[in-house]
Amino acid sequence: MAVNKNVNAGARTVRPRRRDAARNRDALIAAGRELFDANGLTPTLDDVARHAGVGVGTAYRHFPNKYALAQAVLAESVTDMLDAADRAAQLDDAAAGLAALFDAVLEPQAAKRALGRVLRDAPDTAPPVDDVHTRIENCIDTLLERAREQQVVRSDITATDIGVLMSLMGHLIERFGDVDAHLWRRFLPILLHGLRADAPAPLPGTALNTEDFISRLGRSTQP
Amino acid sequence: MAVNKNVNAGARTVRPRRRDAARNRDALIAAGRELFDANGLTPTLDDVARHAGVGVGTAYRHFPNKYALAQAVLAESVTDMLDAADRAAQLDDAAAGLAALFDAVLEPQAAKRALGRVLRDAPDTAPPVDDVHTRIENCIDTLLERAREQQVVRSDITATDIGVLMSLMGHLIERFGDVDAHLWRRFLPILLHGLRADAPAPLPGTALNTEDFISRLGRSTQP
DNA sequence: CGCAAAATGGAGATGCGTCTCCGATTCTGT
DNA sequence: ACAGAATCGGAGACGCATCTCCATTTTGCG
Incomplete structure (x- = not known):
């Protein structure tokens, strides 16, 4: 083979981003973090662009939509969350493990107001968000x-x-989080206690299958 | 006083509705019931108007917005619900009473897909919807x-x-109701069991005050 | 009947978020 | 320093639901 100018030989040829482009991208992520952390997903991508000091067009070339930007903003939180979930799944004490798992999933959602929405509603997901459901479900199964x-x-x-309960708690955070960011901690013990073994009667009905659960997880609340 | 043509002497003078107006109003309510029961609050007032065979303008003169129509459609369900709640509050067995109260509040929401949304989000409420919160809270207190x-x-x-838990269950119904309309019944025992008296540790944090609770009850979920 | 008041209906204004298009601008390799 | 490619920016197109306006039609009283 002749000279290969591109360092990134194995992967699809990727010429490095131009310096101004990189700067703008970073500015967008920073602005997105600021706005999304403070206001959830309410701000528009136009808002974020203005706040970052770039044009809307620029924002939309870097990120196809608000959710893509949000995923970039939240990537680290998501990997942290998955790590914490895995750690919880390794606890030998299953009761403690379950509590820790709920914590692992909910605490980041309470800290980053946009996270829950991204996890549930993002129209197309990229790593690391794309396998959150699978990974968490594995932890739950274990x-x-x-x-x-x-x-x-x-x-x-x-x-x-368990998944349904987690999504309910996520909803609680979304609905009441701005009044009391820790309210979910109040309800977690109630829930966990409710799941305990001393059952007087079997639960009525049947549980959701995974498919239905996932399918209904996304944006359901109507106009 | 001279002759009072209006039968409705005490109240503000109300001349009877014209026959075509009454017919259209009824058609709108019927169409609204049909569409809302099947699809929740998704259909627009324009949709309902078309379905009722009347113009949009007509719809908007009879009902200022979708929620007003929905309240008219659901009025009976709401009074039924309040009656059931009062009956629950009169049960001497408090545990059974609480269970019955949850049932009274949730079952109608599962049956009428638009009800939950109206109860939570209606921008301006009229009887009997307007004092649902108060009445239910009285039952809870008792x-x-x-x-x-x-x-x-x-x-x-x-x-x-308890109010928060009810709203969570309402959310469950909204989110998963079309997959399994009775799923909430599966989680109710978990909840109720979780509320029971044998508490190993006090609940963390403090409960919401009523004001905050009510204020966050409405349309919170973001774009 | 006849006529004024009441009611109609649907085109289109309004508002809001999403996203595109393309002339102007800024970079970067030579 | 320069050409050409990459990127920018923001006006405005678009989609969607909400709601208004008013020329026309319907009703029902006298």
Whole structure:
């Protein structure tokens, strides 16, 4: 082979971003972080662009839509969250593990007001957001099995049940988070206690299957 | 006083609606019921008008907005709901009463897909919707006091805590109701069990005050 | 009947967020 | 220093729901 000017030989040829482009991209992410952390996903991509001191067109060339920018902004929080979830799944005490898992999933959502929305509603997801559902579900599966062995949850609870509860708590954070960012911590013990093993009667109905659960997770609330 | 042509002497003079107007109004309510029951609040007032075979202008003269029409459509469900709630509040067994109260509030929301949204988001409410919050809160207060006496709930639970839980369940219905309209029944026992008296540690943080609770109840979910 | 008041209906104004287009500007390799 | 490519910026097109305006039609009283 002749001279290969591109360092990135194996991957698809990628010429480095121009310096002004990189600067603008960074400015957009910074502005996005600022606005999204403070106001959730309410601000428009136009808002973020203005706040970053660039034109709307620039914003839309760098990020196809608000959610793409939000994913860039929140990438680190998401990987942190997944790490924390994995750590929770490794706890031998299943009850503690479940509590830690809820914590791992909810605490970041309470800290970053846009995170919950991105996790649930982003129209097209990229790493690391794209496999949050799978990864978390694995953690749930692991802990749930362990919890059943240790008899610390009622046996008719399924993984999607836990998922539903997590999404409910996420909703609680979204709805009441600006009045009291820690309110979810108040309800977590109630929930966890409710999941405990001493069940007088089996849970009515059947749990959701994973597909239905995922499908309804996204933007459902109507006009 | 001279002759009073109007039968409705005491109230503000109200001349009877013209026959075509009454017909259209009824058609709108019927069409609204049909569309709202099937699709929640998604359809626009324009949709309902078309479905009722009347012009948009007509719809907007009869009802200032979608929520006003929805309230007319759902009025009966709401009074039924309040009756059921009052009945629940009269049960001597506080645990059963609480369960019945949740049922009274949630079952209608599951049956009428638009109800939850109206209860939470309607921008201006008229009877009987306007005092749902007060009436329900009274029921909660009554039952909660009784439940504490009977030691069937942990003593650190407040009325707004119950309200928050009700709103969460309402959200569950909205989010997952079209996949499984009865899913909420699966989670109710978990919740109720979680509220029970054997508390290993006090609930963290403080409960919401009523004002904050009400204020955050409305349309919060963002773009 | 006849006529004034009431009611109609639907085109289109308004508002809001999303996103595109393209002439102007700024970079970068030579 | 210069050409050509890459990037910028923001006016405005678009989609969608909400709501208004007023020329026309319907009603019902006298």
